């Protein structure tokens with residue numbers, strides 16, 4: 001039985017409800033009166049249900065699809081402005097006891113080199129990341145209770161936060177590790193993590209079990225209920241995501257929204273972020289073996305609809321996607337992107353030797369952080385390195401209410417400018433810096449409140465003098 005308030009995976013991600021939803025969407029995809037009313041309803045910024053959203057996804061009328069794109073673009077401007085937050089992944093270990101068939105770290109892959117960063121390695125890697133200008137990391141590790149126990153993850157987080165190099169510091173560590181216990185989530189919370197991220201991979205239980213034939217991840221319920229345990233453990237910000245290409249995208253989309261509805265119904269706050277990865281080529285993995293791959297157009301439509309249907313949730317896109325695809329979807333509502341990523345264990349401090357490659361997947365966007373920052377600014381975006389919300393305790397429902405009230409514009413916009421200024425002063429090439437200075441000058445005028453504008457101008461001048469304020 002479908003029940004969004006239930007704590008049982010099979011009730012809040014109910015298969016029959018998804019199948020009924022897809023049938024309803026098919027029956028109504030040409031009902032333009034309904035589609036128009038849903039687009040109108042979406043303008044109230046209260047989001048759309050999985051059933052309503054699925055009708056929009058099924059609708060192929062070109063005029064209506066264009067309206068979905070326009071609306072997504074509008075929401076992006078209204079709530080996130082032209083800011084794009086930057087981060088980098090840091091792979092700690094690729095030891096893994098699971099059998100995920102789409103991931104090269106699966107246990108049976110005997111030829112990939114197995115690596116695990118020591119604390120000394122972490123100092124080198126994080127220093128290299130700081131030297132690029134990164135302030136926000138997402139740490140990743142395979143599931144292996146012997147090689148990567150929670151104590152190892154906690155030690156790594158402590159090390160990362162302790163590294164202060166020149167003006168650099170990692171101010172927010174998001175964590176992407178396997179589903180775990182309430183007790184372990186509590187420990188992560190105490191370690192000061194930002195968002196806990198866990199991709200569902202697929203919401204389709206039968207496919208999930210086939211794609212995860214062995215290891216603890218095989219347990220669909222334990223994996224799907226992880227966010228409830230994380231929230232019970234005190235983690236306010238959780239990040240959802242599916243791996244598009246594994247199952248029918250329409251099924252995944254409905255499941256993803258049902259998961260968001262469940263979190264809102266039970267915990268009073270939806271997901272902080274949604275990631276939209278697609279299956280990519282990697283060692284031992286050929287994406288063509290998965291027959292549910294989605295083309296770029298469908299991918300863009302999914303991004304636009306996520307923006308419309310869960311307007312207050314950040315959306316993340318990684319370097320799995322090419323520059324061209326990123327360019328297309330950023331304007332449709334993406335709020336965070338990774339830059340200059342290495343998807344191997346190590347590789348920031350020095351490139352991995354050819355015969356020791358340990359990447360989890362091929363990166364499609366290989367540009368440096370400086371190039372990514374410049375590219376964003378040339379498109380009119382403000383690259384932001386801000387981590388203030390989390391540092392000031394604006395997480396979970398406190399962040400959501402700030403976002404819903406529109407106040408975020410008076411808060412995030414100046415913070416973005418100040419952290420960009422720090423980046424330009426400390427790390428940017430001359431060309432990037434020249435573009436950035438002009439952008440900051442123009443954007444300063446767009447801060448609505450005079451008082452806030454004055455404070456921001458004052459901070460910018462201090463940064464110019466070499467004074468850094470680690471609050472952001």
Ligand code: SF4
Pocket residue numbers: 096097098099100103104105106107141142143178217
């Ligand atoms: S996806 Fe995660 S759990 Fe699965 S094999 Fe890869 S690292 Fe292990």
